[in-house]
Amino acid sequence: MQLLFEKSVKGRKSSILPPCDVEQVTLPGSCLREQELRLPELSENDVSRHYSALERRTHGVNNGFYPLGSCTMKYNPRINEAAASMPGYTEIHPLQPEHTVQGCLEVLYLAEKYLGEITGMDAMTFQPAAGAHGELTCIMLFKRYHEARGDQNRTKIIVPDSAHGTNPATAVMAGFKVVNITSGADGCLDLDKLRAAVGEDTAGLMLTNPNTLGIFEKDILEITKIVHDAGGLVFYDGANLNAIMGVIRPGDMGFDCVHLNLHKTFSTPHGGGGPGSGAVGCKSFLAPYLPKPQIVKTAEGYIENYNYPESIGKVKAFNGNFLVTLKALTYIVSLGRKGIPASAANAVLNANYLMKRLSSCYQVVNTGICMHEFVLTMEQEAKEKHVTANDIAKALLDNNIHPPTVYFPLIVPEALMVEPTETESKETLDEAADVFISIYNQAMENPEGIHKKPEKTAVGRPDEVAAARNPVLRYQI
């Protein structure tokens, strides 16, 4: 398929703007661009057809089952999109006077109120634009907290080896050193190792619960106590909140600060890799450090309060990804008090059901009930028959099923992390299970065959080594 640049024809264009109705001004030559601006020249029909063709080469939740572990690819309600398209939100300039944006401020205020209730946190910010951004904001709050206490020794953040790569990278971006602790065989935190790792240099611990194996850390109160007793704070990575939202609150588990992925748990769409929103919630003692401004409700209406002298500052311009926050609010308003925990419970049910079906041939890492996701391993099959997690993933592509997450968490070799979410029906799960099992059986009979997969997709396996050794990162005109 051609690129837009390859379809370009000199002189082709659309008619978008009316002629200029004032005198045309130009600037002195020294200010002006000399090099040619070589963007494609196309008709609107060209553009329309091009992107329709690209759409056919993409797989969305609307195309089929998308059990991508840790990403919570649940159905994205279209009412969210309808709300976020209302001109009363899309046409609002971020620097309009407060009394003209009371609707927007109420959206932020209610999102804070409702998500604060769901997470057990006292204050929130919606400035961070993505999960990693939210993590960074939280760890910055920890940094400011210890600074304010006059404690220069808190230089370390503890991160389990089962954590998502963003966790240790975040800690380093906030100026901390990372202390890795190895998990137990069940992927849970080893309390003894944690006790040995905490000390006067501990700024905090970053933890996901359920963990990245889909197992609930049942010792969570003890874990948060250990860190607090050592003078550190505990951060909740909200990537897996879909398992427990409305059922268990991170605030009740002892966490001081949480980040949420509104584009996972709260159904805002992933957009092919963004925009998301990494909302952050914290207990009241950390609230003074949140990015500015914070939304406050007064008798006269909502205001944007910048009077936070101890704030960490800003992590993004304006108010974060406002329209994404809006979509999340729409979702919470839809589901309400009962719908939120019901979604979580169904996510867990679907995961356990699918796990049971797949356990008939796949090696399941989880023992007992899992939470909203579970992990399979192809370690044995890789050794004995050279059939890897990657091979299973590639074979699934031919069946219109998006593969699960592969090779994460790192503590499980040849991992496949499966998260069906609550919006899938039993029929979809059964069909998917049949496909997974059929692929497995075929691969065991004929390992060579699976190495050729996928065969029905737009392209076959790309040569990633060549792509990295000799990077071609733009089209050369």
Next chain:
Amino acid sequence: MNILRNLRYTKSHEWVEILEDSKIRTGLTDFAQHALGSLVFVNLPEEGDEVTAGESYADVESVKAVSDVNAPASGVVSAVNEELLDAPEKLNEDPYGSWMIEISEVSDLEELMDADEYEAFCREEE
């Protein structure tokens, strides 16, 4: 598995060539390049950098992973094989001909295995 007789080897699969009294050359063994897979990039130190025995002085990237390369001795980097920056695949194609750095002012040279000992070591690892 290729192992050269005139070289010495570390437990983390680096080879060492002793050039002079306190100067050595080092690189990755055939075992290492095979385990790492196709390498796409190498991050090398600069001449004049100090290195510490047993600690990482460089890393090599494959498509999906990054691995540290450890210094077999302490000292100062006296030469860097810059060819590898443009052609990291040489580490896969010719591991023993693709030295990574030279270390001078060598001290704390780690315990090295000879070819036979290394061969036995590799067999155990597999």
Next chain:
Amino acid sequence: MGNYLSSTAKQRQGMLSEIGLTSMDELYAGAPAHLLIKDSLELPDGKPEMAVREEMQKRADMNKIFPVIFRGAGAYRHYIPAIVDTVVSKETFLTSYTPYQAEIAQGILQSIFEYQTMICELTGMDVSNASVYDGATAAAEAAAMCRDRKRGKTLVSAAAHPDVIETIRTYCWAMDCEMELVPVKNGKTDLFALNEMLDDKTAGVYLAQPNYFGLIEDAKKAGEIIHQKGAKFIMGVNPLAMAVLKTPGECRADIAVGEGQPLGMHLGFGGPYLGFMATVGDMTRKLPGRIVGETKDAAGNRAYVLTLQAREQHIRREKASSNICSNQALCAMTAAVYMAVMGPEGMQEAAGQSMSKAHYLAARLTEIGYTRIHEGEFFHEFVTSSRVPAGRLMKHLEMNGILGGLPLEDGILWCATEMNRKEDIDRLIELIREVEI
């Protein structure tokens, strides 16, 4: 109650018994019982879709939509061609995830590759990434790119956008790195002061083009000064302005960043917007975030794939230079569709008209005594003094459906784009005259 669950109660019972359970509560048996929320959440009851729409519409109606806007300051109302929203509303683009499985994500990957190429063309640089959160975080990430073992300080022009300054400041504080502001002289970065401030600890210098006050900086000269002292030059640019102004490439910038919102994104009360980052040759591997590259599959077909991933956090973890994971994919696509349908001429037209209307606005404001407080060329924004308290002026404009320029400490920051018609500008002048009476 809003319901996106596909199973019925009957199906649920069946599934429960298949896994050996009798009730949904048993699913949480592995968690300490006292952690389970006893009474339900203090949230309103759920609502069916029609009620949800009404509620969200009511809130939207509490906001005032200004038919005419003369305010920019980092968020600009430009004309968005109809096809832009059509394309980025396509369900598949909207609901897909990061293109990790290249074989079924060629659509997303190719669109990012096209976007990357367009950004390179716009900025005159060699390589672009797949985008970051916004212009402010792009600037902060660029500052980090410039640091090495010997140089860690960042200099930021005080003529940059306040939110950009604040974000860079927060990120520098987080990394325990120094940041200093280069003072402003007559609205532009004081290049003499810059020269004095540059030392052997300075890693990078950030300058905005046009700057916050709308003025056109002598970016080329700034670049020369910065390079002479061994530091790197980060140029933050308005992407539409790049259709007419000298590019970061032409000014020998090391890194080009900016806020992509003018390229087809709605104002949306501040987001989601788009941060673009582009650089030259040997700094490629320092770029944070995702990058799409071209390669082939086994059959020789051209294929696109996320590449140079070993820079990123999911592989390098604590050794990564940035924690960034996602990009603003759909916003990058928005920018690409906008640029595709506008084409080079359309871009030049939008930029040229914005500039012309702003100059007409400035001339008319001068006529009634609202004179520019700075000298020098400007793109589509400029600052004037005010003859009446700004609040009073804005109130009067507001009552007439106009969002006036942004009140600053020492004046008003006005903006015009191709969407401001001559008659809107003339009407604005009449209304301002009315305030004086």
